[in-house]
Amino acid sequence: MATDETPPSVPTLRPLPSLGVPLLREEIERARRRRVVIGGLVIGGLAVIGVTVALATMVGGGPADDDDVEHATVPTHVGYTPPADAAVPPPDTFVPSVPVATEELPVGTRTVHHFGQSAGFRPALISAGLAGADADAIITALTGVMDFRRCRPDHELVFERDAVGVLQRFEYRATITQIYEARRGPDGALHGAQVEVPIERIDLARGGTVVTSLGDALEQIGLGRTLVGTFVEVFEGRMNFNTETRAGDSFRLIVVEERIDGAFLRYGTVQALEYHSARRGVLQAFHFAPPQDPRTSGGVREGARPSPDEGDFYDETGRAVHGGWLRTPLRYDHISSPFDPRRMHPVLHRVMPHNGIDYSAATGTPVWAAADGTVTWAGDRGPNGNLVSLSHEGGYESHYAHLSRFAAGLARGQHVEQRQVIGYVGTTGRSTGPHLHFGLERHGRFVDPARELNGPGRMLPASLTGRFRQEIARLRGLLQDIEIAPVAAPATPPAEAEPATSHDDVMD
Ligand SMILES: [Zn+2]
Structure with a gap:
């Protein structure tokens, strides 16, 4: 024994x-x-x-x-x-x-x-x-x-x-x-x-005012701080919540709360979001799920982000709030080298195009798929070190080089969803320190991810706009009816309010 x-x-x-x-x-x-x-x-x-x-x-x-x-x-x-x-x-x-x-x-x-x-x-x-x-x-x-x-x-x-x-x-x-x-x-x-575990789904319609931070304001009205992430992600292209949040900003949202036996389980879909920003004016976004399977219905989903019900967020005009790509496929420290067709190579000391963006980050930092796609390569590839390549809709291929290791079980042919972890930052291959080299090809030509991926999202196809307008009218009505909870005046002048949250706190 x-x-x-x-x-x-x-x-x-x-x-x-x-x-x-x-x-x-x-x-x-x-x-x-x-x-x-x-x-x-x-x-x-x-x-x-x-x-x-x-x-x-x-x-x-x-x-x-x-x-x-x-x-x-x-x-x-x-x-x-x-x-x-x-x-x-x-x-x-x-x-x-x-x-x-x-x-x-x-x-x-x-x-x-x-x-x-x-x-x-x-x-x-x-x-x-x-x-x-x-x-x-x-x-x-x-x-x-x-x-x-x-x-x-x-x-x-x-x-x-x-x-x-x-x-x-x-x-x-x-x-x-x-x-x-x-x-x-x-x-x-x-x-x-x-x-079968019956999950109760309750629509919560709440409003609040930012005094110290958006997270605090959400807590103040009985919601979880995790919802900060939804604001940040949905309004990513329109407002920087790190630097532009001000005391006195207010917000309304409708979110599904999932419960089991009356006890909180998790937040489901955020159906509508509104943010009144002193800096950026009124921002609104609405969740909309096309009725049929969008993967087979011709392009609706290109540009969509994964969510349990396959829907996405749209602005009031029916344009998707995201261009379909993560702006960055990891949480990074800084950009150590931008996309540059005429860069002097730091190791080889000669002019060589830098066909991607280098993001400096600690070894082991998770790397996400920048968009839904299929794994076309997951293995060692010479100077790239451990490389993952994904093919995407629209003739795109994305590359993630110098990884320390791959996500468990990742294999060629596998479908991955946006923000799914595909590997971890490392310094394998021809590399001077831990970083992610993120490359993007469109129809076989390298393009600058920073420019290519930040475009506006797609408009909903005309066939769905009728349905979308109906849904938006309903959600707008509900948003309008939300009373914003009054708050005590802040003790200190609101001018230099703390940033709502650090990006690190809110990204998963
Ligand atoms: Zn690089």
Whole structure:
């Protein structure tokens, strides 16, 4: 047993989550002594009970408790200590897991374990105290329903057992919305399915005034600061929120809030945005999703940004607020070398066209696809070092050179979406320091990304303008009805208000 292989230092209380360090035997015994069995009577149970306050601090890293399967049949009492010679299971078969929660059901019990550091799905089930046959039945039921390779330590395994301890239902909770179950049917077998999690969507229509920053103003009216990012991105071409935000600016927005069981889950689509800027006047943008699949309907989507419902933001005239490209495919420190057809090369010391823009950034900085596209190259390419090339609509190809590494699983032929991470800044190939060389070709000729990508967005096609106008009229009406929450006058003169936010705070 690997408990003899004493790791260099094993903390008395293990950190959260478990680091997967084998537990020392003493430590296991100490943990057992701490155990306080809670919960009421378990009738003839194979049910796993046994969670203590102390153990709650050891989530996912606690000691073995296959013994509890038997001990649970013993009348429960506080302070129960299992025999000191209880066998400790060998860790090479599994890392033992302790339930993080146990609760009484009307009939039976429910126990929750973390996936923890188990080597796989089956070991996780066994670690949680399941018999091999039950584990296999769950795996059979969920094969094709969930991807067992996607398990992570913080995912939860939920076991519901009836009064006599027979597993009636297993639930795998990857996220709050991604839940799979294996439920015992009338035929006695377990049947797998993804659990439908009903998400409530509520339109919030709010308005506010900037006093200190846009983020503060959003919080003031009960919205999240993350929405700052939407303002920045949607109005990117029309206002610089870093430098042009002023105290006294006001805004209105309509955003979908998604809830589960009444609790906030996340923001969905921002449907309409309005910003009254002292510097830039009134800015408005509206979210509009063309009715049919735009990828196949001829160009509507060229220039669109990805969003869950494939829509995009348009100004009041029906022009997309974005030209379809990220202005920069990463968060950078500075431009170390612009596009220049007659540059003196810093390494080769001769005039060579610089067919792109060099963005200086730390090694490891994520690099995003500048637009939706298809991977045409992902590999080493001489002076380019690790290079990713993407082909896009409209005869464009973009290139990302000198990467330290590629995004996991990135392969030629793969479709990528705008702002998807494709690799990480590095200094591979012919390079003097960590930077991204970003190149852009149109129909096989290198063009200056700074000029090419900052054009205005496309107009909606004429076939959609009727529908768009209707939708905009509705949203404008709703915006107009939003009362802007009054604010107390700022204590200091508003003239030199702090910038609303730094770009770094708001870009993901
Ligand atoms: Zn370069």
